[in-house]
Amino acid sequence: MDNKPLKTPPPYPIASVDHALRAATILQLEGGATVAQLAERLGVARSTAHRILAMLVYRDFAVQGEDRVYRAGPVLELAAHSQSLVSRLRAVALPHLHRLVGLLDETTNLIVRTGDTVRFIASVECRQALRVGSREGMVFPAHRTTAGLLLLAELPDEELTELYGDSHADDIDLGRLRTELRRLRRNGFAVNRERSERGLVAIGVLVCDRDGTALAGLSVSLPSVRYDAQQLPSLVATLEAAARGVERDLADQA
Template identity: 80%
Template sequence: MDKPLKTPPPYPIASVDHALRAATMLQLEGGATVSQIAERLGVARSTAHRLLAMLIYRDFAVQDENRVYRAGPVLELAAHSQSQVSLLRAATLPHLRRLVNLLDETANLTIRTGDTARFIASVESGQALRVGSREGMVFPAHRTTAGLLLLSALDDAELAEIYSAARYRDRPADRPDLVQLRSELKRVARNGFAVNRERSERGLVAVGVPVRDRDGTPQAGLSVSMPSVRYDSHNLPSLVATLNAAARAVEADLAAAH
């Protein structure tokens, strides 16, 4: 039986978390000032400056002539990839904020790379009991809502290549059962949405829909995450309808940007 993979550490170190989140921002967003980093992390400007200085020292960041911090050599993405991610993220963030205002649950945008799903944007709910930001986090694709949505667009040959036994030679326990996975992906494709009940994290439920490109191919997943105690399956149709409206708005903004 699969176990949830991600569990918050019992003794989190705030400074480490802040540094990792700052590095993620620089990688996904292309650059930020000290003040912007401080505001996003909710820390003093002097604290943000010290974090960035350490990131520069370890080549996770660089500072340009305009005092803007950018991803360093360790985090640098290919220019084309960074451009696509930045555009997708910028177009989606306003809609994530609207989702949070409407649903008061944490909203996320996720892309797939091979057999992993990466959260490239996350807006937290304001509730005391809430799912925290997942921005920058990477999970096995088959364990996440968006990952299932994006995998469901693949044919059998593509799926077999991603989950070939050879790729998992050193970690066979991580390889999903392909027969079971294909069956689930067909259901996800047919429904047009996915529900994740504690597959990635204990006590968490997520519901998501695809964001499609001009050809109709899913390019990202738009989802909301909530504590499982607050999830009511009777609200699923309304939740999916709200997510689909947001996804169509993102697609329209992306089309206008091109």
């Protein structure tokens, strides 16, 4: 659909930088964390988590309150005193993501859309040696991901035109995108075969509020060598059941 390169990890990743970026993302999306909570999320020692947070505070990416909880600082411009919808979505969905991993033994994700991009707000890895790694905090073009396509399919035609009009005229065929989105809306699920990353297949469904408005996408990601198209109906049914569970829990919380 366009000629932009797929997103691939750097050949020489720097773990300390990755940890700091993930920590900043957690604070921005969720509103706050203690040293112990962040250490557990990042899989590092508490002393390491403390050093990461100290540097984020120094650079104004984080602030520490009197309750010893670290929150996003001025650079991240987060409204830190109220729990955002993204934060509530993540908290409600995580148990369902873990259950999905237990059932499917593949990595699961929760994704939200902002404009023409999507952000992975939660990702739970499976334990298989060959697996899709966590994408939590990462941002992708919406039309490159399963959840992004499903969320785009919910937009009115005029809004889709605003997103992919003149600014994307050279790299996206808007007519072809509209046709694809109509098909996905009818199907109720999407399949991504190496569209966002080489060697990866993802299947996704929508999570909606009680009025039927799409809030997020729920997906399972697996290495393409392990994908069997005959399993697609079963995978979609399992994802749909998890999505309905997230919706019920979100409604109960409200």
